[in-house]
Amino acid sequence: MSSSDTHDGAPKPRRSTAGRGRPASGRGAPADKDIRPPLRRVTALFRRHRRWVVALVAAACLLGAVNVVSPFLLRAIIDRALPDKNAALISYLAGGMIVAALAGAGLGVVTTWLANLIGQRVMHELRVQVFTHLQRMSLLYYVRTRPGELQSRIANDVGGVENVVANTAASAVQNATSAAAVGVAALVMSWKLALICLAVVPLFLLAAIRLGSQRRGIARRRQGQLANLTAIVEEGLSVAGMLLATTMGRRAALAQRFTTESQALADSEMRAAMSGKWLLSTRRASLTMVPAVVYWVAGLAFAHGAVVISIGTAVAFTSMLNRLVGPASALQGLGLQVSTSMALFGRIFEVLDEPVDIVEKPTARALPAVAGDVRFDGVGFRYADDQPWTLDGIDLHVPPGTTTALVGETGSGKTTLGYLVARLVDPGRGAVRIDGVDLRDLRLDAVSGAVGLVSQDTYLFHDTVRANLLFGAPDASQEQVEAACRAARIHDLVVSLPDGYDTVVGARGHRFSGGERQRLAIARMILRDPPVLVLDEATSALDNETERAVQAALDELSRGRTTIAIAHRLSTVRHADQIVVLDRGRIVERGTHDELITLGGRYARLAAGVWGAGPGETPADEAAADPTRTGVRSRPDQ
Structure with a gap:
């Protein structure tokens, strides 16, 4: 892909x-x-x-x-x-x-x-x-x-x-x-x-x-x-x-x-x-x-x-x-x-002279305290005026402290929905709100402080481990850095390096494996401590053993936060408070895992034919958990 x-x-x-x-x-x-x-x-x-x-x-x-x-x-x-x-x-x-x-x-x-x-x-x-x-x-x-x-x-x-x-x-x-x-x-x-x-x-x-x-x-x-x-x-x-x-x-x-x-x-x-x-x-x-x-x-x-x-x-x-x-x-x-x-x-x-799409209003304000209530009100978005709507008529409420999983086939708009929460793009219709306030009415630093994004494409600067971790929280102490790395299951690896936290990660962090880079990114996000978290397929393309460690770190990161997870593993989806199924930019189903499986609609078909096994699971385990499942693909769906 x-x-x-x-x-x-x-x-x-x-x-x-x-x-x-x-x-x-x-x-x-x-x-x-x-x-x-x-x-x-x-x-x-x-x-x-x-x-x-x-x-x-x-x-x-x-x-x-x-x-x-x-x-x-x-x-x-x-x-x-x-x-x-x-x-x-x-x-x-x-x-x-x-x-x-x-x-x-x-x-x-x-x-x-x-x-x-x-x-x-x-x-x-x-x-x-x-x-x-x-x-x-x-x-x-x-x-x-x-x-x-x-x-x-x-x-x-x-x-x-x-x-x-x-x-x-x-x-x-x-x-x-x-x-x-x-x-x-x-x-x-x-x-x-x-x-x-x-x-x-x-x-x-x-x-x-x-x-x-x-x-x-x-x-x-x-x-x-x-x-x-x-x-x-x-x-x-x-x-x-x-x-x-x-x-x-x-x-x-x-x-x-x-x-x-x-x-x-x-x-x-x-x-x-x-x-x-x-x-x-x-x-x-x-x-x-x-x-x-x-x-x-x-x-x-x-x-x-x-x-x-x-x-x-x-x-x-x-x-x-x-x-x-x-x-x-x-x-x-x-x-x-x-x-x-x-x-x-x-x-x-x-x-x-290139126009700036994301503009901070002169009257933009900060949020004194973020509860993490996220709401999409009639949201529509497209990447260009001559292109079809990537998202259309999205109405969705993510209550504070809950986990919402977004699933759907490639091109259904899941990642775009996550970008809207982080205000990487603005909706063409409707509004995205945090605690009832339109993101466009907030200061940009207020949005970045309230919403954290962990994507599958982890980026690390050609600098030390410590400098990469402190990029998200420059004032964090060494004790806080180590605590975040322990929570992300990466501290033991870092201290085993010749220079410990002063080890240079190399270009784009290629000194580390994909799972290790993901855990460093998770530790960086733990230090930043955002109330709202967007997980954009943060464990995609990882083997089961590596994913198990990364998923444990993500569970630690998600605890007590409003989490929107773009999911590709059945294990992740199954435990979400609500699952939202997207198809061609529209919400076609929503509910818990059991409710959607009982419904026997698009989610049940996706669960049966697309997802790979989650941490600690085998394809046979997933097939047993879902009798409608007829096959497993090793490459996760977007």
């Missing part, structure tokens, strides 16, 4: 769409779609740091002014100090050039520090904003989105923007102010030569604007391919992915898939690297040829006996233009980088 099949009624990733009219998030947005966010939205990221931005601009302007001092001092040396053989003036002017160079170096460090400070703060806030927004997304978003895609958005997209904002911002401000200062100084020194030499700048700016649109498209395709590659790495190099590829003999196919995506990414990288190189080379050559034009004009004037400009002005002017080559080259390259970064900003804002 596939992982998607284990959640009845859940949408399949290949069929779903990523939100309202969006493409499937599993593959990301179309790689060739150029989404350019409004510039004001990008600049709004810097609004909180405007004081630092003003300081950066001021330092950069001062740096630009300092950088153009030396050419004027050089002109004075050539035209005044050398002809007059004034040693003192030469010394003063040369000393001024040294001071200007030292001041420029110091101001360069200051502007770099300010730009990186602003950039890192903005990127930190953006990363946190994206991560926090993704955490607020409902379960539906994660069902239809590959984990590698989300990692790529945070690591690759935000990381790509970080390079521009944090590292390139300093260069952009410095070079922009330096270029402006050089342009003004050139006009002051010789406006005629300046107009001739600077005439080529607008032409290159127009070409750069056209090139920017092209590079945005390339960047968007590149990031989409990078997201695909990240997803393949995430899926293929995980423990589960490695086991699947090896046992299915598909390692070569997976490697070929990686090779294909890597080649596509390499092609995009080549296009990005070569895009605009002819323009950059032509512009660089043009700027370096400008001094030759200056010397040519000045030389013709001297050759014909006309003094248009002095020798000092010619030398100083070319020196100043040489100072323009670096900033102009950097600015055009930075302009192309900024155009690329706009595509990355578009992908980031695309994530931030």
Whole structure:
């Protein structure tokens, strides 16, 4: 059974769409779609740091002014100090050039520090904003989105923007102010030569604007391919992915898939690297040829006996233009980088614009004391507007401290019903209430504090046993941790490990067996101590001996709590206070085990043909307990 099949009624990733009219998030947005966010939205990221931005601009302007001092001092040396053989003036002017160079170096460090400070703060806030927004997304978003895609958005997209904002911002401000200062100084020194030499700048700016649109498209395709590659790495190099590829003999196919995506990414990288190189080379050559034009004009004037400009002005002017080559080259390259970064900003804002399904109302409140009375009032739910109702017209009351078992065939809506109690999804019709209060009127932390979920897919972080247990109750003492593990029948195993509770569990807890991971999850839930408990096939696919230990831990966990158990073992169902039978999203039967067996309806048929033996039972035991039973399947029903 596939992982998607284990959640009845859940949408399949290949069929779903990523939100309202969006493409499937599993593959990301179309790689060739150029989404350019409004510039004001990008600049709004810097609004909180405007004081630092003003300081950066001021330092950069001062740096630009300092950088153009030396050419004027050089002109004075050539035209005044050398002809007059004034040693003192030469010394003063040369000393001024040294001071200007030292001041420029110091101001360069200051502007770099300010730009990186602003950039890192903005990127930190953006990363946190994206991560926090993704955490607020409902379960539906994660069902239809590959984990590698989300990692790529945070690591690759935000990381790509970080390079521009944090590292390139300093260069952009410095070079922009330096270029402006050089342009003004050139006009002051010789406006005629300046107009001739600077005439080529607008032409290159127009070409750069056209090139920017092209590079945005390339960047968007590149990031989409990078997201695909990240997803393949995430899926293929995980423990589960490695086991699947090896046992299915598909390692070569997976490697070929990686090779294909890597080649596509390499092609995009080549296009990005070569895009605009002819323009950059032509512009660089043009700027370096400008001094030759200056010397040519000045030389013709001297050759014909006309003094248009002095020798000092010619030398100083070319020196100043040489100072323009670096900033102009950097600015055009930075302009192309900024155009690329706009595509990355578009992908980031695309994530931030994803609607949040589970929203906490401004008037949301907490429950001072939770009795655990759960009620479904006319609940209907479907995973998408164009899909049929997974649940329809559910009216169900689970009294405090009782156990309700949900049974039914795969796709009947059992797991979805459990998700509604934990508010992983919200109903499209009706309401789910705890102690008479609609879950949508409660704070999210109140719901998570009142309802605990133990699923068949136990997740453990790559951390120590203690850290995984304390994730549910950070303030629990070591004595409480050990007591919870004893109740979950896992303490003896943990203390037998080389590092005891400080043992690292490994990726997704694969150091432990499935039953051991389940008992660790149960111990974590015991520490959290929720009044309402949802057991989503917590003992599925376990052998009888392992299930016996896990079931004993679950019995300990369920004692005194309101429990909703998605059941697959007859032993679990038989002792429930009420059994609810679902079929195609509707309740078709309810009652105790004996009542439903006597009724001889759908429950009796399920008991006869689907469930496996429970802890301490054999198929023969179950058949004896239920004369209508005609066969047993080892794989439990959903």
